[in-house]
Amino acid sequence: MAGVMIVEDDAALRELLRDSLEKRKYTVITAADGREALARFRPSVVDLVITDLLMPEEDGLMVIMKIREVKPATRVIAISGGGRAGPGSYLLMASKLGADHIMSKPFLPSELVQKVKELLG
Amino acid sequence: MGAGKKIKSSAGLEILTGGIAHDLNTVITTIYGYCELALESAGDNTGSAKSIQAIISAADRAKLLTGQLLDLSRNASIEKVPVPVADALKDTINFISPSVPEGIRIILNLKTPDAWVMAPPARLFRIFLNLATNAIQAMRNKGGTLTITVENGDEAEGEGTAPTPGRLLISFSDTGTGMDEQTAGEIFKPFFTAGSHSGTGLGLTVVADSVRDLGGTVDFVTAPGSGTTFRIIIPDPFFGPLPEKD
DSSP states (O other): OOEEEEEOSOHHHHHHHHHHHHHTTOEEEEESSHHHHHHHOOTTTOSEEEEESSOSSSOHHHHHHHHHHHOTTOEEEEEEOOOTTHHHHHHHHHHHTTOSEEEESSOOHHHHHHHHHHHTO | OOHHHHHHHHHHHHHHHHHHHHHHHHHHHHHHHHHHHHHHHHTTOHHHHHHHHHHHHHHHHHHHHHHHHHHHHHHHTTOOEEEEHHHHHHHHHHHHGGGOOTTEEEEEEESSTTEEEEEOHHHHHHHHHHHHHHHHHHHTTTOEEEEEEEEETTTOOOSSSOOOTTEEEEEEEEOSOOOOHHHHTTTTSTTOOOSSOOSOSOHHHHHHHHHHHTTOEEEEEEOTTSOEEEEEEEESOEESSOOOOO
8 A cells, every 4th residue: 555654743744644534544754843754764665755844853845845855756746834934935845845735724625635645647 | 221222122013013024923823723623624514614714713803903903014115214333233232142152242333423324224234234243254263353343434444445435334244254256246136145144144235125125335455364344434424412212
């Protein structure tokens, strides 16, 4: 089954997304910030990355750039709740960096799971 | 309340409301998610399903509120008000001082201490903060001095730069590593980062965009080993006391 990495600094949301995806039989790896994500990323296992954008340490934009360098075929969904530059701006930057899909929080996790399914075929 | 206080409170308002909205949106997403899972588990139990729907409705209302908070944050960031440049710079220095490493000095040289401009305070603060942070980053290993100078363009005698009459010059001059020609040619590009420090590489892009919004320009002089001077040129500055509030 395809592998998904969830990069989210909010533990409750991270675990919820893990539950939602594992229920659909995806292999899930989680990370609490960008630095941990880059350390735990395994090209052979991860097909899609769901990353928050505003996080401590390395942020989501850096995650997208570096993961794409390692494995350009990795699908990316960027999620953001707003903050420094407003959700539109940060999500727009993620999109320019090549995120396949962007979602502004709050969203229904079922919508996210559906998008994962579409992107992974 | 002094104008300096206003800068701090306006910049703080943008950061505070944006931060709260961000965190709340994450919490609301979690609420939505567990409601979805609970609805699946509720099955034919209409009583439970109705209660869960009520939670979702409450989350919907919270979502509207966070949207309003983000609108408030954005509005606070674009309203132009009279801003004393000296106060804005002092606020910036006070803000970063706790994180400035030993061996780095910051000198504020106010040749025109009464200069003020019409600008969104939070945006001006962000311009100054980004330039000061970059300068400190460039001196992090060996220490040095950041000199921030404010002067009237009519009287300025720039080093290798022409005077700019009728304009306000704000320069950030560091004694750090400086940049080679190739690096210097890239720094305003989005996502470009010089050095190994973490960051999005958006700082100078934000500076250039924000200065442009004020009708100004930003340029720089640099050489490897000789430090870097960024120069912001803002047209139509004012000098003297601030206008009275209506």
